[in-house]
Amino acid sequence: MEKFYKNAYETGKQFTWENRAMKKLTLLRLKKNLFGGAERYLERLSNELKKQNIDYEIIYCNCPKLMPSFLKALWYNLQVCLNKKNKFYFSLERVTCPDIYRAGDGVHKAFLETKKSINPLHFIYLFIEKRMFKNAKKIIANSNMVKNQIIKYYGIDKNKIEVIYNGIPLKEKVDFSDVKKEFNLKNEKIILYVGSGFERKGVKEALEIIAKVKRDFKFIVIGKEKKIDFYKNYTKQLDVEKKVIFTGARSDVDKFYSMADIFLFPTKYEPFSNVILEAMNFECVVFTTKQNGVSEILPEFNVMENSNDLSVIDKINMLLENDKILNEKKQQMKEISKKFSIEENVKKTLKVINETLN
Incomplete structure (x- = not known):
């Protein structure tokens, strides 16, 4: 042997x-x-x-x-x-x-x-x-x-x-000035999604959620998707075309995590998504569903009942309006991620x- x-x-x-x-x-x-x-x-x-x-x-x-x-x-x-x-x-x-x-x-x-x-x-x-x-x-x-x-x-x-x-490998934030310049971003708050397989992982539902968010922000969607034209057209139907950026697959995702404030992932089924841990490690306030196994390690505040749970809209609005609470939640996410x-x-x-x- x-x-x-x-x-x-x-x-x-x-x-x-x-x-x-x-x-x-x-x-x-x-x-x-x-x-x-x-x-x-x-x-x-x-x-x-x-x-x-x-x-x-x-x-x-x-x-x-x-x-x-x-x-x-x-x-x-x-x-x-x-x-x-x-x-x-x-x-x-x-x-x-x-x-x-x-x-x-x-x-x-x-x-x-x-x-x-x-x-x-x-x-x-x-x-x-x-x-x-x-x-x-x-x-x-x-x-x-x-x-x-x-x-x-x-x-x-x-x-x-x-x-x-x-x-996951635990990391610290990295410089993101180049991607900020690439996408002509100013000082807007950033809501982020990362993942391929948009239908199962709730990109349509995420777009419907962010369409009802009142504060100024950009929603960045990273991932490979065959039916990307459907989602781009849907942003037009929801009148959020100017707020949404589709990047396709990226090898420099850490820069986007470092730049983001909120990570939105309203998946329909996920055993335990690494992207949630990664986003938390980079101090993003995450929101995902009970149908994601990672919800077991999250505070109740961060867990949606399902991909159509619109109560998350008020939470996002509150975080975007209150930097103190946003920063407190970011640090809470970071501390939880250190255990994994x-x-x-x-x-x-x-x-x-x-x-x-x-």
């Missing part, structure tokens, strides 16, 4: 390690995506493994690029399960043969309750998902919401599921890996 891992145990708050021969630690994800939440988590996880000198490999799908998504899901499942041998699979992808599955994408059966579709990919996901939850030795859910959905829809023993909230570092997440994740190997 290959040496990759060091037996972990806790001494106070730190891990110490002893050499040990075990199965190969293999991380699974179907595709690379610079802007995907799960892919960014995988990058952060692998970086921490490197820092701790833990040997691992990542297997991506070797399928043809032009293959339909539902066939890619089947192909990848066959690719990894037929070649598992003595490898220990820590999967961030839906496959039927994981040792540990991290349910960062949530529960597809629950997601489908928010979206009706006949896409064959949904049927493939449901087929794999049922077997995956059953076959996994351990499941890591990134919120209690996801844990409860796994139990509800698949009858999985609650003791098989460990909740480990997401973690990627280092803490990896420490808890490695503990689950070690317990499962034993």
Whole structure:
């Protein structure tokens, strides 16, 4: 067997390690995506493994690029399960043969309750998902919401599921003068949205909310979207065209976080969105829905009942009108974010890996 891992145990708050021969630690994800939440988590996880000198490999799908998504899901499942041998699979992808599955994408059966579709990919996901939850030795859910959905829809023993909230690299604000100049911004307050998949993540609802905000502001929408023309036209219908900036995908998102005052994310379904933690870390006052697992760590003030909860309008108006309260809320967000570092997440994740190997 290959040496990759060091037996972990806790001494106070730190891990110490002893050499040990075990199965190969293999991380699974179907595709690379610079802007995907799960892919960014995988990058952060692998970086921490490197820092701790833990040997691992990542297997991506070797399928043809032009293959339909539902066939890619089947192909990848066959690719990894037929070649598992003595490898220990820590999967961030839906496959039927994981040792540990991290349910960062949530529960597809629950997601489908928010979206009706006949896409064959949904049927493939449901087929794999049922077997995956059953076959996994351990499941890591990134919120209690996801844990409860796994139990509800698949009858999985609650003791098989460990909740480990997401973690991010904790940062300080960066200079944003160049993007301020790029978009001709003055001293307006900034409301921000970051994320691809506008329909599920509530951009339409966000536009309807900001259309009713009275104070002076700019709403910046960052993310890739195939139907961007629909949203641009919708700003015209709502008469907020001059207040909204669509940037497309950006690699310098930290500059926008640093510049923003409020982060608005009225998603319809989200297991636990990293962008909320990131925005909080950069001192943005966040608003998101109960359908987002990250709502479990937020004060009640910052949680919307659903994507159509218009009570958030009064809160936004109040924050934009009162700098003292706005700054107090910003500091509160920063303090909460400090509890959710990627280092803490990896420490808890490695503990689950070690317990499962034993």
